[in-house]
Each structure stands twice: as C-alpha cells, then as structure tokens.
Amino acid sequence: MPKSYIAETMREALLMVQAELGPDAIVLSAREAPLGSPWNVWKRPGVEVVAMAPGELPVKESLPAAEETVKDVLLSREKVTGWQPRRITREEARLANQMPRGSQTDAPSVKASDTPKKVDLPAAPSAPAGKEDEPVELPPVLASLRRQLLAQEVDEAFVERTLQVMLQGQSVSLVSTPEVAHKTLARLLEAEVTHVVPASLQSERQVVCVVGMSGGGKTSTVARMAMDYRQRLGKKVAWICADTLRTGAIGEARAYTDALDLPLRLVYTPQDLSTALAGLDDVDLVLIDTPGYNPYREQEIVELGSFLSELPERALYLVVPANMKEGDLFCMSGALNVFGLDGVIVTKLDETSTYGGVYNFVRKSHLPLAYFAFGKAASAGLEAATSQRLVAALFGKGWNQ
Structure with missing residues (x-):
C-alpha cells in the first residue's frame, strides 16, 4: 500500500521513507505540498513523497522505467554533490513524524558543500542604444500631483499608470490647468474605491x-x-x-x-x-x-x-x-x-x-x-x-x- 511522507525538504522526506520502508523502497511520486493546518492562510512550502515497499509489488509485474528507488535517488545526489546519506532508525522516523512541521532538530543539517555550486550564466545581450523605454516627461502640474500622492505613500506603479491615462485621455491644455488636472485625477482615484451606504434599518431586525x-x-x-x-x-x-x-x-x-x-x-x-x-x-x-x-x-x-x-x-x-x-x-x-x-x-x-x-x-x-x-x-x-x-x-x- 503506498504511503505518503511530508517534510520541509526532499531530503528529509526521502530519509523518512528509507527509515521505514528500507533503501529499496519505490518512489511513486513527489510534489510540493503546503505545511500547516488547513485553515492557516500562511502555510509554509513543503514536499510530499509517495512511496511503497518493493515487496508489495506483484512479482510478475516489471517496475516502470519512470519509478526510482530511494537508494537510486540518494546515490544520484551523492554523485553530484558528494553528499553522504545518514541512516536513521525507525524510532527517529517515528519521532520526526510526531513533531510539528518545521521543528525537526534531528534532521541532518545542510552544509555549503551539499548544494550545487552556482553556475555563472552569460549576461543577457543589452538592448540597442535608444530602444529602452524612456519615461514620459510629465507637465509641471501633473508632476506636482505625482509628488503629492507619493508623499502620501500611494502605490507608485498605480500613480504612474493613472497619470499616463490622464495624458492619453486629455488635451495638454486641460492637464496644464491646476484646477482641472486636480479634479480629473481625483475622479480617477475615486473610481478605484467603493463605499457602502449604511442600512436604513426600516424593516426587520x-x-x-x-x-x-x-x-x-x-x-x-x-x-x-x-x-x-x-x-x-x-x-x-x-x-x-x-x-x-x-x-x-x-x-x-x-x-x-x-x-x-x-x-x-x-x-x-x-x-x-x-x-x-x-x-x-x-x-x-x-x-x-x-x-x-x-x-x-x-x-x-x-x-x-x-x-x-x-x-x-x-x-x-x-x-x-x-x-x-x-x-x-x-x-x-x-x-x-x-x-x-x-x-x-x-x-x-x-x-x-x-x-x-x-x-x-x-x-x-x-x-x-x-x-x-x-x-x-x-x-x-x-x-x-x-x-x-x-x-x-x-x-x-x-x-x-
């Protein structure tokens, strides 16, 4: 019967599988899985590994090529990074499953040598001269309104987008007038926010x-x-x-x-x-x-x-x-x-x-x-x-x- 093992990292999950099912256990699948209670909106990312003991497979069936044993996975990691797996006992695996996620202090620590070395990628080709997106210069009136909104800590990307809408939808003479520019911008900002009218309470309780x-x-x-x-x-x-x-x-x-x-x-x-x-x-x-x-x-x-x-x-x-x-x-x-x-x-x-x-x-x-x-x-x-x-x-x- 396949069993599921959830841990913070793939290595911890594989060690749990190895401790309970042995080094020849068959890994059926692995995926990302959130940790924590179902109602918790701040779940941490984790890993779920589904595995089964090799003796549970029918004798006449051959193992699909896509399936790997825990031993194969750990050995491939050893060849790439030089990491050596540590065998843990069944008692350690049982205690790890009982501890809250994220608090397994007995899990082997990851050293700097355990992780693959950083590969320097070639730099992306630079854009041709004159092709970069140049910011559109705002009229003085809009520039002043922009400074006011940014000083109020309104989202900068939203401010820039709204001012561009004003430039595209209004004539230069209108956005150059302080009163009209202020009124137009205020209407655009108001349209982004809704409000409810308090209930009149004229019917039922x-x-x-x-x-x-x-x-x-x-x-x-x-x-x-x-x-x-x-x-x-x-x-x-x-x-x-x-x-x-x-x-x-x-x-x-x-x-x-x-x-x-x-x-x-x-x-x-x-x-x-x-x-x-x-x-x-x-x-x-x-x-x-x-x-x-x-x-x-x-x-x-x-x-x-x-x-x-x-x-x-x-x-x-x-x-x-x-x-x-x-x-x-x-x-x-x-x-x-x-x-x-x-x-x-x-x-x-x-x-x-x-x-x-x-x-x-x-x-x-x-x-x-x-x-x-x-x-x-x-x-x-x-x-x-x-x-x-x-x-x-x-x-x-x-x-x-």
Missing part, C-alpha cells in the same frame, strides 16, 4: 458584528454607531459584549450602555449568543462587540471564527486604524475573508497625516468603506465613508487639520 484588533478603536466605534442610530435615526439598539476577557472591557461597555440607556448582554462562549439574541426581538439593531484578535495568532482567529459561525445571518465590519502599516491591514482582512467581510470602518483618522496605506488597502482588497471614525469623544466623530472624502485626504484635507 439586523445584527451587526464589529471585528478588529484590541486597541484599534473597536469598542468606541460600536458606541458611536449605537448613538448614531439611536439619536439620529430614532432606532431601538441593543449591545452584546463578547469581548469579555480584555481587562476593563465589561466596565467600558456598561459605561456606554448606561449613558445611552441601551440593553446590554454579556456572552462568554459562542453558545451564549443564541440565548442573548432570543430576548432582543423588539430592537431594530443589535451591535456585537466581538473579542479582539491578533491576525498572527492562529488560536485567536479560531476562537473568533467560532463566534461568527453562530451568526450566519449578520453583517460583518472590520475596524482598522488609519495609522496601521499596509501589510498588517492585509493580514487582518486576509484572516477573516472566509467569513465574508461586508465593509471596512477606518478609525483614528486624526492620528495620522498619511492616508495612502488605507487607500492602497481598500483599492486592492476591493472591500467597501463603511464609516470613518476620528477624535476622542464617543458622542461625535463618526461619518459615513465615501471615496471622495478619502481622496480629498490624499490631497491635504485630512481629519487632523
């Missing part, structure tokens, strides 16, 4: 889950949303606090709900959610403050997912601070893509003067903007997000002016 990292403004955003729907729209709002492990989280939720005169429900396990929702049939909007999560800790993502799985019919909004690094923004959204994000709420917009990272994130992720949050007071500082407002911030009209 809606459940809205707010997710984000601890310290990102998640709880204060829930309070601002509750105040907006209660005071401006006159809706009945309830608050469910699932962020009960964070120090001071329950006290903070009680302070907000007491000030707004809202019903508060505390849940400690995913199973408590159905009980908490059962007594809130008379409200228009249920806001759920979920546990804060770290996108780099798999266990926290699993725990958050167990809460979200209990609420198949809900809206899900991701809260991200405007001063977060662009790479971390993508990690936060990537960890929750499987649950279906409905929009992004950007917080702490008054604590930075650079908004290119947020713009790059919503443009590349295709997640619609929902709300902008800023300031310290929970009674203000929440506005429906629009692409026009974000693009205006790229040109100096930020929230800290």
